Amino acid sequence: MKILIIGRGIVGSSLYYMLKDLGHSVIVVESGFRKFYPTLIHSLLLKGKDIELAIESKKFYEKYKIPSIKYPSYTIGKIDKKIIDDWMSYGFNVEEKYINWLNSYAIVGKNTDSLVAIKKLIDKVPYIDGVAKIKNSVVEVDGKTVNADIIILTAGAWNSYITDFKLPLKSYYCWAWVTSNTNSLLDKVFIYDYELGYYSRPLFGLGMKLNIVGDGDTIVSDPFTKRFGDLSPVKKATERVGELRPLFRGEGYCEGTPDMKPVYGRITDKVYIAGGLNGYGAEVGPGIAKLLVDFITKGTEEKEYIIDRFSNVSDFELGKEPHEL
Numbered sequence: 001m002k003i004l005i006i007g008r009g010i011v012g013s014s015l016y017y018m019l020k021d022l023g024h025s026v027i028v029v030e031s032g033f034r035k036f037y038p039t040l041i042h043s044l045l046l047k048g049k050d051i052e053l054a055i056e057s058k059k060f061y062e063k064y065k066i067p068s069i070k071y072p073s074y075t076i077g078k079i080d081k082k083i084i085d086d087w088m089s090y091g092f093n094v095e096e097k098y099i100n101w102l103n104s105y106a107i108v109g110k111n112t113d114s115l116v117a118i119k120k121l122i123d124k125v126p127y128i129d130g131v132a133k134i135k136n137s138v139v140e141v142d143g144k145t146v147n148a149d150i151i152i153l154t155a156g157a158w159n160s161y162i163t164d165f166k167l168p169l170k171s172y173y174c175w176a177w178v179t180s181n182t183n184s185l186l187d188k189v190f191i192y193d194y195e196l197g198y199y200s201r202p203l204f205g206l207g208m209k210l211n212i213v214g215d216g217d218t219i220v221s222d223p224f225t226k227r228f229g230d231l232s233p234v235k236k237a238t239e240r241v242g243e244l245r246p247l248f249r250g251e252g253y254c255e256g257t258p259d260m261k262p263v264y265g266r267i268t269d270k271v272y273i274a275g276g277l278n279g280y281g282a283e284v285g286p287g288i289a290k291l292l293v294d295f296i297t298k299g300t301e302e303k304e305y306i307i308d309r310f311s312n313v314s315d316f317e318l319g320k321e322p323h324e325l
């Protein structure tokens with residue numbers, strides 16, 4: 001089959017590898033709208049079926065030799081016992097301890113969280129440089145029609161703006177700050193602090209006095225309007241880890257769904273979609289790509305993520321990012 005993928009982001013790139021391996025002819029179109037930072041968080045400490053997607057994504061990174069480096073994680077806050085039992089049932093190494101330097105109890109995860117070199121995954125994918133649009137199931141790239149047996153829409157926050165389909169998706173702005181600090185440990189651990197409402201991750205992972213903090217807040221916005229995220233994540237994190245000096249704001253646009261879980265499936269006979277990755281695309285993106293490949297090639301369906309679950313939704317508000325437990 002000749003397959004056209006719109007968007008060389010996390011899902012589009014994952015689909016490229018998977019479909020090529022199955023012997024299909026795959027073309028990827030990329031507009032350059034999105035800027036990618038070198039690494040993103042991959043955590044297995046999610047909820048419900050998302051854990052399986054995260055495990056699938058991890059296997060994918062290993063198979064395609066995408067570098068990822070593990071660091072311990074500290075989860076602070078009242079976490080439902082059922083969630084912790086689930087983590088244990090998967091064999092994850094998690095243990096509750098008092099952590100002096102955080103002045104708090106935390107669930108310490110070992111081998112559960114890593115930084116994945118997502119840019120390396122994306123940079124290896126060949127692509128046609130251009131802006132794709134879909135109208136009446138016909139794709140035009142910079143005004144020229146491109147034919148394919150199957151079209152897969154994976155343009156992230158731009159999905160709803162480049163097609164004439166009404167999709168159960170909303171784009172939003174999200175941001176995080178690179179900060180300098182006085183504690184070199186912060187460049188070697190993940191902190192998910194649900195008590196104060198922020199996360200901290202390593203910047204380079206080398207023990208430099210630098211880290212990244214964000215709070216999972218979202219501002220509903222089209223992806224073409226410039227927004228400016230505030231310093232709230234820095235203020236929240238300072239309460240726990242001491243003084244942090246904001247140096248640089250990393251930002252971009254993500255895409256949310258009514259239940260803040262990803263979607264995949266068929267939109268028309270020829271057009272498929274995988275998206276709505278809600279700020280945790282490195283964790284669930286390759287997993288969703290695999291579900292879409294199985295759906296297209298074998299006809300199997302995972303009800304929890306299929307797009308048809310929103311067929312009666314006309315409008316919705318975005319919830320909290322799903323990484324928040």
Ligand SMILES: Cc1cc2nc3c(=O)[nH]c(=O)nc-3n(C[C@H](O)[C@H](O)[C@H](O)COP(=O)(O)OP(=O)(O)OC[C@H]3O[C@@H](n4cnc5c(N)ncnc54)[C@H](O)[C@@H]3O)c2cc1C
Pocket residue numbers: 006007008009010011012029030031032033034039040041042130131132133154155156157158159162174175176250251252253254274275276277278279280281282283284285
């Ligand atoms: C600041 C920030 C930090 C984040 N940190 C993390 C993290 O640590 N861990 C994590 O799991 N997730 C993180 N995310 C979320 C993650 O980046 C997204 O969930 C994920 O990238 C979504 O994947 P996608 O493939 O759906 O879309 P994207 O990865 O956004 O890819 C869509 C692609 O389509 C292209 N495109 C758009 N329109 C067109 C068009 N008309 N024609 C052709 N191409 C087009 C875009 O340029 C882009 O390259 C973060 C996001 C931001 C903004």
